[in-house]
Amino acid sequence: MGTAKKQLHLGVFLLNTGQHMGGWRHPETMADRMLDLSFYQEFAKLAEKGRFDTILVLEQIAIGERNGKVVEERPIPTPDTVTLLSVMASATEKIGLTGTVSTTYNDPFHVAARLATLDHLSGGRAGWNMVTSQDPLIAFQFSKDAHMDHTLRYRRANEFVEVAMKFWDSWEDNALLAARSSGLYIDPDKVHDIHHSGTYFSLSGTSYIPRPVQGHPVLFQAGSSRSGLQFAAQKAEVVFTAQDNLQDAKAYYADLKGRLKRFGRRPEQLHILPGLAPMLGSTEDEAKKRMEHFNELILPEIAAKILSATVDVDLSSYPLDSPFPYWEIDPEANNSKKSRLQLLKDLAQREGLTIRQMSKHVIAAGGHHTFCGTPEQLADLMEEWLDQGACDGFNIMPSHYLRGLEEFVDHVVPILQKRGRYRKDYTGNTLRDHLGLTPPPHGLPALRQSTFI
Numbered sequence: 381m382g383t384a385k386k387q388l389h390l391g392v393f394l395l396n397t398g399q400h401m402g403g404w405r406h407p408e409t410m411a412d413r414m415l416d417l418s419f420y421q422e423f424a425k426l427a428e429k430g431r432f433d434t435i436l437v438l439e440q441i442a443i444g445e446r447n448g449k450v451v452e453e454r455p456i457p458t459p460d461t462v463t464l465l466s467v468m469a470s471a472t473e474k475i476g477l478t479g480t481v482s483t484t485y486n487d488p489f490h491v492a493a494r495l496a497t498l499d500h501l502s503g504g505r506a507g508w509n510m511v512t513s514q515d516p517l518i519a520f521q522f523s524k525d526a527h528m529d530h531t532l533r534y535r536r537a538n539e540f541v542e543v544a545m546k547f548w549d550s551w552e553d554n555a556l557l558a559a560r561s562s563g564l565y566i567d568p569d570k571v572h573d574i575h576h577s578g579t580y581f582s583l584s585g586t587s588y589i590p591r592p593v594q595g596h597p598v599l600f601q602a603g604s605s606r607s608g609l610q611f612a613a614q615k616a617e618v619v620f621t622a623q624d625n626l627q628d629a630k631a632y633y634a635d636l637k638g639r640l641k642r643f644g645r646r647p648e649q650l651h652i653l654p655g656l657a658p659m660l661g662s663t664e665d666e667a668k669k670r671m672e673h674f675n676e677l678i679l680p681e682i683a684a685k686i687l688s689a690t691v692d693v694d695l696s697s698y699p700l701d702s703p704f705p706y707w708e709i710d711p712e713a714n715n716s717k718k719s720r721l722q723l724l725k726d727l728a729q730r731e732g733l734t735i736r737q738m739s740k741h742v743i744a745a746g747g748h749h750t751f752c753g754t755p756e757q758l759a760d761l762m763e764e765w766l767d768q769g770a771c772d773g774f775n776i777m778p779s780h781y782l783r784g785l786e787e788f789v790d791h792v793v794p795i796l797q798k799r800g801r802y803r804k805d806y807t808g809n810t811l812r813d814h815l816g817l818t819p820p821p822h823g824l825p826a827l828r829q830s831t832f833i
């Protein structure tokens with residue numbers, strides 16, 4: 381008897397109107413439904429039909445103009461993450477609901493309460509993508525003079541999530557009584573004040589929401605710099621990452637899984653899901669032509685400006701068909717997004733791409749692995765990455781909504797199911813169930829032994 385085939389875990393990314401930046405102009409895209417409640421419900425139902433582990437909603441809280449650069453470069457907004465997930469919760473029963481919420485521009489008390497509420501209202505389906513926020517413009521929107529230093533942002537993130545965990549554990553699991561007979565709504569012996577005295581937070585208090593159904597919402601992380609990896613190894617249960625080729629994805633996978641032991645964790649306690657941006661067609665040629673059509677929806681000059689803003693390099697003096705000056709990218713000195721810059725720099729150097737070619741790459745998927753081909757070819761690729769130890773699944777980034785998601789659900793999911801790689805139905809109810817992650821033990825005993833409670 382052969383051993384069971386490794387199963388894929390899949391997330392689906394909700395990023396404004398779709399992953400491809402030109403996609404909103406495509407007639408198939410529902411670009412005018414950004415503020416339409418039923419659009420988000422339809423998205424969630426479709427993703428649940430595709431048996432995804434989770435939806436992941438991006439947080440984009442800065443769309444301002446940059447030093448006079450043209451407005452065409454402004455990203456298309458995505459409305460408030462947790463509000464959207466609540467709407468989606470009401471339209472679905474099983475699918476995970478993961479929200480990106482910054483640890484740099486929030487307080488842990490409020491974030492812990494919002495995610496605990498989502499976890500309760502959804503019956504244990506909440507996830508938290510703990511980002512440190514890359515866009516320096518956000519700082520000014522929060523009365524700050526400058527974006528916090530990259531390393532410090534990750535230190536703050538680490539402490540932030542520790543505080544959030546304490547708030548979640550400030551209630552014992554059976555503290556909510558709502559007992560009419562005794563007149564006790566909350567068991568006073570089972571709700572505790574926590575105290576925290578650290579570098580970024582010094583506080584005391586109690587959450588006003590009972591402990592989440594899952595103990596803690598599932599913790600996701602999405603930054604792959606050195607500091608990001610360290611943070612992921614300590615705290616994350618799922619990692620989203622941009623990996624544009626199999627070899628680098630394998631090295632990343634081995635590196636991150638290898639870091640877990642130091643923190644007393646096992647490899648299966650953390651899933652790694654690289655982004656995958658598919659463009660499907662009934663033949664490979666058709667898919668490629670389709671991608672070209674999407675690319676043409678953004679003028680090459682605008683695409684180059686988007687590239688320029690993405691890599692923080694002034695490209696205005698370079699002709700579009702000249703070699704992309706990858707040597708000008710300095711990931712180490714950059715205080716925004718180190719790993720993505722490294723990826724784009726390596727890609728341009730390795731493949732000798734021009735500015736025009738790099739621009740297309742960035743508008744299509746921001747550096748994530750793009751794929752043009754048939755559903756079978758995509759399924760082959762997914763199996764290959766899984767079997768080669770490059771991932772535990774993928775974060776699927778449809779080019780445009782709802783069509784791109786619909787195509788994946790209708791044409792790729794059945795192939796993966798037939799090949800025994802993907803669930804035909806949900807077997808549990810919570811996001812932890814889908815991911816095979818056990819709920820964390822209650823932190824109270826540890827808190828009692830420390831000075832925190």
Ligand SMILES: Cc1cc2nc3c(=O)[nH]c(=O)nc-3n(C[C@H](O)[C@H](O)[C@H](O)COP(=O)(O)O)c2cc1C
Binds near residue numbers: 440513603604607717
């Ligand atoms: C799939 C994915 C989704 C992300 N979503 C967001 C987001 O919604 N908001 C945000 O500020 N950053 C987001 N990021 C960016 C990361 O959190 C991080 O800032 C970036 O990857 C750079 O991290 P690094 O400096 O550790 O390399 C996302 C990254 C990935 C891979």
